[in-house]
Amino acid sequence: MTPNVSDWAKAIALRIADEWSGDDADDRQLLFSALVEAFTNAPDVCMRLVGTQVIEEDYFDALG
Numbered sequence: 001m002t003p004n005v006s007d008w009a010k011a012i013a014l015r016i017a018d019e020w021s022g023d024d025a026d027d028r029q030l031l032f033s034a035l036v037e038a039f040t041n042a043p044d045v046c047m048r049l050v051g052t053q054v055i056e057e058d059y060f061d062a063l064g
Contacts, residue, residue, distance in 0.1 A: 003060045009039035009046050012055050 003011075013035035017028050039046035051057040 005043040005046055006040060007060070008050055008055070009036050009043075011059055012039060012046065012049055015055055 013032050016035055017032040020028055020031055022028065039049075049055055050059075
């Protein structure tokens with residue numbers, strides 16, 4: 001599987017939303033959705049996060 005920007009956007013957004021300390025599941029879902037939209041609309045920003053401590057370059061290999 002070769003991940004595309006949409007795949008990376010969802011993975012990064014999920015990681016960030018999971019780290020959010022709030023208790024409200026609706027807020028977490030809203031945060032996830034907003035981040036996916038932002039990263040999808042700014043693919044260069046999204047891809048700059050790949051290979052950083054935000055998300056590992058081999059993230060999808062482990063899911064394989």
